[in-house]
Amino acid sequence: MASLSTRVAVAASGAARRMGAMLDGLGANIEVAKYTEKLVPSTRFIAVDGIAPAVGGSNNFVAPSASVIGKVSIGDHSSVWYGATVRGDVNNVTIGTRTSVGDRAVVHVAKIQGDIPTSIGDNVTIGAGAIIHACTIESLCMIGESAQVMDGAAVGTNSIIAPGAIVTPGTKVPSGELWSGSPAKKERALTSQEIASIAESAHEQLELAYLHSVENSKDYKQLIAEEEDRLDREVRGKGQGAWFDPNIPDPDDVLGQGSPGRIFNSTLTHPEEGLKLRAEQREKNQ
Structure with missing residues (x-):
C-alpha cells in the first residue's frame, strides 16, 4: 500500500506541474502588454x-x-x-x-x-x-x-x-x-x-557633511565590525571590568609586567627587568 500511495503522489505532483506550466504558457500568449520587472537604477x-x-x-x-x-x-x-x-x-x-x-x-x-x-x-x-x-x-x-x-x-x-x-x-x-x-x-x-552667523552656518553644514560622507562610504563589512565592537564593549561594561581590554590601561599593572594572576596581560619578554625594577622600588621605599 505504501508503494502504491507513493506512486499516486508522484503522478499527481507531475500532473500538477504540467498543468501549471500549461497555464503559465497560456497566460503569456494572451498578454496584451509585456511586463518585465527591472531593478530601480541609482538616481544620484x-x-x-x-x-x-x-x-x-x-x-x-x-x-x-x-x-x-x-x-x-x-x-x-x-x-x-x-x-x-x-x-x-x-x-x-x-x-x-x-x-x-x-x-x-x-x-x-x-x-x-x-x-x-x-x-x-x-x-x-x-x-x-x-x-x-x-x-x-x-x-x-x-x-x-x-x-x-x-x-x-x-x-x-x-x-x-x-x-x-x-x-x-x-x-x-x-x-x-x-x-x-x-x-x-x-x-x-x-x-x-x-551676518557672521551666515558663515558659521555654512561651516557647521560642512562639518556635518563630512560626518555623513564618512558614514555613507562604509561597506557592509565595516558596519558589521562596528556593530560587533559596540556589542562587545557593552558586554564588557556590564561585566564591570571582568573582561580584559588591551586598549584601556590596567590600574592593577605592576611595573609594566601586567596584573598579578593575568598571564595574558603582559608579554613577559624580559621578566628579569621587572624584578630589577621591583627591587629598586623597594630600596627607595625603605
Missing part, C-alpha cells in the same frame, strides 16, 4: 543629452537619496542632502564651494518663460524643502526652510530669506537684508552678528 547622478553632472571631488557629499541631474556644476566641499533634487535638464545649474542644499530642497532652471540658469555662490545654506528656481543667489546667503526664490530673482550677498518666504519673479534682494513674507519684502537690515 543622471546625465541628460550626454551631459553628466560635474561634482568637485571626493570632499563633496551627495546623499544616496539625492538626485543631481544634467548640466550641474558643484564646487568643492559642497553638499546635497537627503531627498534633494538639483535638476539642470533644460539649462545649467552652478553651485559654488562650501554650499549646502538641504533635505528635500529643489534647485531647477527655466526654459519656457525665458532662458534663465540658476547660479548659487559660495558659503550658501539652503534650508530643507526650499525651492530655488532659475535665479541667482550670491555668496554668503541663507535661504530658510520651505522658502522659494523664483525665476529671475537675485539675492545679494550677506542676506537672509526667512523660512516660508516667497521671493517673487524678478525681485532683487539687496545685500545685507532680511526678507520675509509672501510675497517677500524687506524686514530690516541684518546685524553684524547675523
